[in-house]
Amino acid sequence: MVRRWVIVVLTALVASAGSVVAVTLGASPAAAAVEDDGAGCPVPGTGALTANPRLPDPFRKVDGTRITSKSDWRCRRAEIKELAERHIYGDKPAKPASVTGTVSSSGITVNVTQNGRTASFSAGVQLPSGTGPFPAVIVVGGFGADTATIRASGAAVITYDPLAVGREGTPRNNKQGAFYTIYGATSSTGLLAAWAWGASRIIDVVEQSGGSLLRADALGVTGCSRYGKGAFAVGAFDQRIALTMPIESGSAGVPILRGLPGEPGAQPLSSAYGEQPWLGDAFSAFTGSPNTLPVDMHEVVAMVAPRGLFIMENPHVDWLAARSGSVSALGGAEVYKALGAGDNITYWSDVADGTHCASRPEWRTPLQQNIQKFLLKTGNTAGTFRISSRKAGNLSEWRDWQTPTLSDGGPTTPPPTGGPTTPPPAGPGCTSTVSVNQWTGGFVATIRVAAGSQALNGWTVALTLASGATITSAWNANRTGNSGAVQFTNVAYNGSVAPGQSTEFGFQGTGVGSGLSPSCTAR
Incomplete structure (x- = not known):
């Protein structure tokens, strides 16, 4: 049969x-x-x-x-x-x-x-x-x-x-x-x-x-x-x-x-x-x-x-x-x-x-x-x-609702407490802030990319890792490099950020995650 x-x-x-x-x-x-x-x-x-x-x-x-x-x-x-x-x-x-x-x-x-x-x-x-x-x-x-x-x-x-x-x-x-x-x-x-x-x-x-x-x-x-x-x-x-x-x-x-x-x-x-x-x-x-x-x-x-x-x-x-x-x-x-x-x-x-x-x-x-x-x-x-x-x-x-088309804009609710608190810039461009969860031998870094007064249609974040630190994985971003000076760029679904809003990506690494100072550039 x-x-x-x-x-x-x-x-x-x-x-x-x-x-x-x-x-x-x-x-x-x-x-x-x-x-x-x-x-x-x-x-x-x-x-x-x-x-x-x-x-x-x-x-x-x-x-x-x-x-x-x-x-x-x-x-x-x-x-x-x-x-x-x-x-x-x-x-x-x-x-x-x-x-x-x-x-x-x-x-x-x-x-x-x-x-x-x-x-x-x-x-x-x-x-x-x-x-x-x-x-x-x-x-x-x-x-x-x-x-x-x-x-x-x-x-x-x-x-x-x-x-x-x-x-x-x-x-x-x-x-x-x-x-x-x-x-x-x-x-x-x-x-x-x-x-x-x-x-x-x-x-x-x-x-x-x-x-x-x-x-x-x-x-x-x-x-x-x-x-x-x-x-x-x-x-x-x-x-x-x-x-x-x-x-x-x-x-x-x-x-x-x-x-x-x-x-x-x-x-x-x-x-x-x-x-x-x-x-x-x-x-x-x-x-x-x-x-x-x-x-x-x-x-x-x-x-x-x-x-x-x-x-x-x-x-x-x-x-x-x-x-x-x-x-x-x-x-x-x-x-x-x-x-x-x-x-x-x-x-x-x-x-x-x-x-x-x-x-x-x-x-x-x-x-x-x-x-x-x-x-x-x-x-x-x-x-x-x-x-x-x-x-x-x-x-x-079983349903009386329809599926909406959701925009790619930033959050309309406040971010969770304990995260980055740096406000977005007043003018065009973008800023990036970082929070790090460190443990013995490794860390996770979460980076928030915020738009200024104009929407972002793409972004790049650059940072330099501490000596001996190596990235093992990343999410919500493409990356170039695993140690030293590295760059991250948006993926398809988070490149558009509305004015005054933000998006996040992150990565996990071995070594020490302290001293990170990300810089953001609008594309």
Whole structure:
């Protein structure tokens, strides 16, 4: 029997089964240099919740206005993050006061201290052949992921046992594991957010290690089934993850929550909430009424944008809700498209084998391509949607909003606190300011380029690195040189900066990042 499948362009609805439409999409930015680059954005309360059977508009802010520029997405994402924590996951705390640990060729240790409480856990490491430093993929839970292909593609595998951080089989009022040792056994945060917090602490340690073995700027995450739910949460809530790859995540994972009650055989919300304390305690109010949620999982998909996202789903097992998953991916892809990064998302449910968490040949090539593109930076394959006709969702049935055309202008909201404070120049031209996060053996520099009274249509930033310092990676800019005197120029999507507005790029390096004095020239 011939399998039927659908390939869709992200601007289109799901086509009829068997049709083929070419996908032509755009740029591939790197991961952010920080866990949450919208931490300084104001996030108002939502007020009274009202029922809405359609998916919330990801472009509409809490105050009712819609975003108009790509740079507005940073603070809109912060709103979605807050809503998802408040109503679905529970709070994912920021980096604790102290995170220390070690990285070796066989493992990672993590030690955390916050408010006088301490906890420790560890993860395994398997290196690929060759000479490092290596990109790496965090494998949540250790099964269902094609680790052989990951390593053969040139990435290390970090085997993360999330149960050490948030244990399953515990009641909600007595949660156990490293997260709950720090934040209390009665914390209202669910296991998925706790697992995401643990993965972020692993990334902290990799960053602090200086990049001699594993590259902090080239990290991915994957996992299957309940660990696919966890991998999805890890990538959504930590912007340092360059590539997120959830596998067959089911209810409480990628699929839209509003779609689950109407999808035959899908795990009900009450079951997903009650099976394990995966979701935050507050979600109990929505298990019978998901239409009153002010946020849904297509917006959590959008939280990953514009970073790499490869969603793998199984249409043969009704419990896994692949139809709702395809709607979620299509909805989130509208944000990718609006940001000019539509080719950074891939969705694939066109598989022959119905076995849960199997290593599938259909996913092997796109897995290699995504690792090459987002972790190794050696490929540029466009994202593809291959939706099985068995579970093909229709986004038009779920939305009453349209995707806006976002301008390339600078931010319309204030930058986060703690960053550069130098005002833009009064006249034409541009200025550049820098903030540096230094650790032993390495650093990350974030540079803000600000326009004066006239718009920028291109910019160049020059600076001189300290003796012995070397750039290992950069994002949101092209660069010339890795040491000494170096230059950065804008990429296609951030060269246009409106008068009085700004854009940012960054780079990671080894050595010392102090003494940087960037100078900006308008082009």
